[in-house]
Amino acid sequence: MAVALTMAQMKLAVMRHSYRGQRAQMAGTGAAIGVLLAGGTAYLGYLNPDWLAAALAVWLLGWMLGPVFMGGGDETLRPEYFSILGLSPRRLATGLLTASFVGVAPLVTFGALAGLIVAGTRVGALNALVAVPAMLLQLSVFVLLSKIAVAVVGIALRSRVGAIAAGVINGVILSSLGQIWVFMVAFGVSGTPAAVWWMPSAWGLRAVRGEWIFLAALAALVLVLLALWALLLGRRAGRPRVSGRGRRPITAGTAAGAVVAKEFRTWSRDLVRSHQLAFALAYGVWFAASPLIVGWNGMLPYAGPIFVVMAAGMASNLYGTDGTALWLTMMTPGATDVRGRQLAWITTQGVIAIIITVTCTAITGGPWPLILALLPALLGGAAGLVPLVSVYALVPGTDPHRRSGNPLRTSEDEGGLTGLAYLMLALVLATGAPAGLAAYWFGWAGVAVGLLTGGLCYWLFGLLAERRLLSHGPELLDTMRTGKKAASSTSIMRFEELSKVRKNIAGLGFGFGAIPLFPQGIVALLFVANGKTDNSWFLATYLPAPWNYAVAMGFILLGLALYGSALWVVRKRPEADRISA
DSSP states (O other): OHHHHHHHHHHHHHHHHHOOHHHHHHHHHHHHHHHHHHHHHHHHHHHOHHHHHHHHHHHHHHHHHHHHHTTSSOOSSOGGGGGGGTOOHHHHHHHHHHHHTSSHHHHHHHHHTTHHHHHHHTTOHHHHHHHHHHHHHHHHHHHHHHHHHHHHHHHHTTSHHHHHHHHHHHHHHHHHHHTHHHHHHHTTOOSOOGGGGGSGGGHHHHHHTTOTHHHHHHHHHHHHHHHHHHHHHHTTOSOOOOOOTTOOOOOOSSHHHHHHHHHHHHHHHOHHHHHHHHHHHHHHHHHHHGGGGGTOOTTGGGHHHHHHHHHHHHTTTHHHHHGGGHHHHHTSTTOOOHHHHHHHHHHHHHHHHHHHHHHHHHHHTOOHHHHHHHHHHHHHHHHHHHHHHHHHSOOOOOOGGGOOSOTTOOOSOHHHHHHHHHHHHHHHHHHHHHHHHHHHHHTTHHHHHHHHHHHHHHHHHHHHHHHHHHHHHHHHHHHHHHSOOOOOOSSBOOGGGSOHHHHHHHHHHHHHTHHHHIIIIIIHHHHHHTTOOSSOSOGGGGSOTTHHHHHHHHHHHHHHHHHHHHHHHTBOOOHHHHHHO
16 A cells, blocks of 8 residues: 555656646646536436446547557556566556556546436435445546556567557557447447447446446456556566568668668568558558448548558657657768658558559549549658658657657657647648549549649658758757757747737637538538538538538638637747737
């Protein structure tokens, strides 16, 4: 018990000193959103127990899958820190579990589990009392399953086969959640599936409703999961090793060729990159193929473009993932490796994307103009944006040879990595929009537009990345070495420098601008143009022509206005203007 309390105090002390500045702002925003979700979940306990069971299942999946996709979860206290103390795996796991309850996410989840008290109160006083230990046990199950999921994937990433298998499984799971409607239609699910009530997330609710045996089952499950996690902690030490036997030496006649060869070797050796590539491939293929379950093949041709977008998101922090290896390039005055990295990326990803796209489109018989226009536009845009975003919004990463026992943990800034990935997804989609619209309106002429925009993005964005690397190379290296970003001379102010009003405007614009611009705007416009006016969550599909086009265009303008307003308020202003504000 003393060890557990000490670790909890350590976690609290670290959080008290680390949550400052922009990190504190992001944590506050996340906590506010989490409180709203937790309040809504708790309210479901009053409305309908079935809905509460389904909501708790979503919370369970979030705890299990979220850390896997967002950098390995909370690593404030790592098992490696206590390796010299001689703690048994059971004591170490108990202490780390206790420390895991200290944080924003567990507190918010505990608020969501208050729905058990609400549901118990509607049954009786004794049931409400049972809800208290049920909440604690349920939260313990969530945390332990999260730790075990990360540990299992981390162990899998120690071999190439395991890394690829973990990426495929994660991609299939996440894409299935994105296409959950397919499975609901296929299996005729109109309400809460009966299987939800047998998931561990619903055991606490079943105990509250009078099935007392499930309270004991929760306690037993906590003990089993704790023992399993303790076993996995013992296998965590050490870094993944890949044998280099049988590798041919790198040979290249030019500097750019050497960079390409180095990148090819990295893509074949770095297990994190292997995992990311497998994840993007599985996500794209399964997301597009899953509607085949209900007999609709309309999304199948888009498997390749979806793969390209997701692969770009995975590579959004390309330079940060490589760590301080940038100094090797900087030792040669005037040299950059941007073009070599671009060529290597578009070669490794492009060949796969072309094969998938041609195969899937041939199966469905089209639409060839739209697909052949989107693919080069997205490939060129992604190959240009990957180095550009990485050098302009670099998130300091951990050198590959210094990664901890959790290979998923490539950076200490999880929020920065997640935000960078989402930014990349949006930017790559934007580069394909002109070609997609041209193909829809003018047919095969869109292919020429796609080739033109893809080539232009590849060249222009690569040129901008080269110039940034040459002018700010030392600053980027210092950022990667120290984890602190150097003072910027750009025209954009840091978030903590803004006034309270401007922070709110920037948060609203950057946080919600994508909703009207992409789903309610661009996607809705494509639905309306294709005649898909059946009821959906796109507002424009509910209106007759020409109002449906007007509403979709209005949402696009609203999204652009939100992003424009956010960019306007974060610009650096003259000193006199800043003082007057």
